[in-house]
Amino acid sequence: MQASTDRIQVSHAGSLPRTDELVAANGARDFDDDGFTLLRTPEYDALLQEAITGLVQRQLDVGITAVGDGEFGKASSNPTDYGAWWVYSFQRVTGLSITEVNAFNEPPHRSTPGDIRLTSFSDRRDRQAFADVYADPTAIYSGRTATLFPSVTGPIEYRGQELVAADIANLKTAIATTGAENGFITAISPGSAARIVNDYYATEEEHIWAWAEALKHEYKAITDAGLILQIDDPSMAENWDAINPEPTVEEYIAFTRIRLEALNHALAGLPTEQIRFHLCWGSWHGPHTTDIEFKHIVDTMLDVNAVAYSFEAANARHEHEWTIWEDTKLPDGKLLVPGIVGHSTNIVEHPELVAQRIENFARLVGPQAVIASTDCGLGGRVHQHIAWAKLESLAKGAEIATKRLF
Numbered sequence: 001m002q003a004s005t006d007r008i009q010v011s012h013a014g015s016l017p018r019t020d021e022l023v024a025a026n027g028a029r030d031f032d033d034d035g036f037t038l039l040r041t042p043e044y045d046a047l048l049q050e051a052i053t054g055l056v057q058r059q060l061d062v063g064i065t066a067v068g069d070g071e072f073g074k075a076s077s078n079p080t081d082y083g084a085w086w087v088y089s090f091q092r093v094t095g096l097s098i099t100e101v102n103a104f105n106e107p108p109h110r111s112t113p114g115d116i117r118l119t120s121f122s123d124r125r126d127r128q129a130f131a132d133v134y135a136d137p138t139a140i141y142s143g144r145t146a147t148l149f150p151s152v153t154g155p156i157e158y159r160g161q162e163l164v165a166a167d168i169a170n171l172k173t174a175i176a177t178t179g180a181e182n183g184f185i186t187a188i189s190p191g192s193a194a195r196i197v198n199d200y201y202a203t204e205e206e207h208i209w210a211w212a213e214a215l216k217h218e219y220k221a222i223t224d225a226g227l228i229l230q231i232d233d234p235s236m237a238e239n240w241d242a243i244n245p246e247p248t249v250e251e252y253i254a255f256t257r258i259r260l261e262a263l264n265h266a267l268a269g270l271p272t273e274q275i276r277f278h279l280c281w282g283s284w285h286g287p288h289t290t291d292i293e294f295k296h297i298v299d300t301m302l303d304v305n306a307v308a309y310s311f312e313a314a315n316a317r318h319e320h321e322w323t324i325w326e327d328t329k330l331p332d333g334k335l336l337v338p339g340i341v342g343h344s345t346n347i348v349e350h351p352e353l354v355a356q357r358i359e360n361f362a363r364l365v366g367p368q369a370v371i372a373s374t375d376c377g378l379g380g381r382v383h384q385h386i387a388w389a390k391l392e393s394l395a396k397g398a399e400i401a402t403k404r405l406f
Helices: 020-027 042-062 084-091 125-129 161-178 204-224 235-242 249-267 298-302 319-326 351-365 384-405
Strands: 183-188 228-232 275-279 308-311 335-341 371-374
Touching: 020 042, 042 161, 042 384, 084 183, 125 235, 161 183, 161 204, 183 204, 204 228, 204 249, 235 249, 249 298, 275 335, 298 308, 319 351, 335 351, 335 384, 351 384, 371 384
Parallel strands: 183 228, 228 275, 275 308, 308 335, 335 371
Antiparallel strands: none
């Protein structure tokens, strides 16, 4: 990834709406004996390749300059699905099995000074503050994932070689067919992957590092293929809400540092210019009143060994935080990939608003260092017609900003 000298580049955060045919095909897939590994067929593989090629062409047609595979290789069997970016990892490592207790029904865990730990999903502080809202599926609905959530019951080792090779081949075929300059594939961070129940490793740190050792094979495969690797790591910001009671910022940064070090270990030796990092506060459509402020974690984010940093900047909870770049210096040669259109509302941002948001960042870090993007993945979060309208508006707004800034 390189800075642009003549235009505002346009991208997105990864997940894009799957075609109706692909959603149906994922829903019809059989499971292996473990109950969560999805089986593939030649017919499915052909459908997936065709869908990704069509997706890349559609991105180019609406004005996306930094295209991706839309996470189509990460199974989604429901039009509303907030978890495909995560559950795909269950297909790619050993040591997992279905148990009675999982990440969603485990009991709450209380943290104390010196013993900071994640609580259960149901005990997260935003959920507790708005319990009646979260209990109402007409108010907040996160959809359904393609697989059940397993737990760690044995040693984690990478087994996804054929699957990541298929992801790479599908995107490279689409790039060659459409003439796209390059493309990116997302991969989960060790810290985010490790948020499932650990029934095997003696400590959570050992658990996280086991994921790092496994996932580094996926990261290397993507960059070795010449593609851009995007690390998806909501845990860097989102874990704050999952610690109950609220810790001090200093405690949280130390807690997060372990996850940062594991990620950088997994990225060691890979070309930084091919790595972008995505941070978000979780893509569910909740109040998010317990989100950590960006200013507290921006330096931690910049310590990730990446060339570009993607983050939410368009939603009502975090849009105001573009001003942190008045006091935070973007290191030389680095790029910002701010969310300019949101994933948490059906309202399609006006191109003029898009341009204004881009210009806010451009005035602080320089237009050459800004790639306009989405807050988070749009696939599974908003209706496909709305998602594409948002991307079209994003590209139009970038054109307006380009005329003003270059």
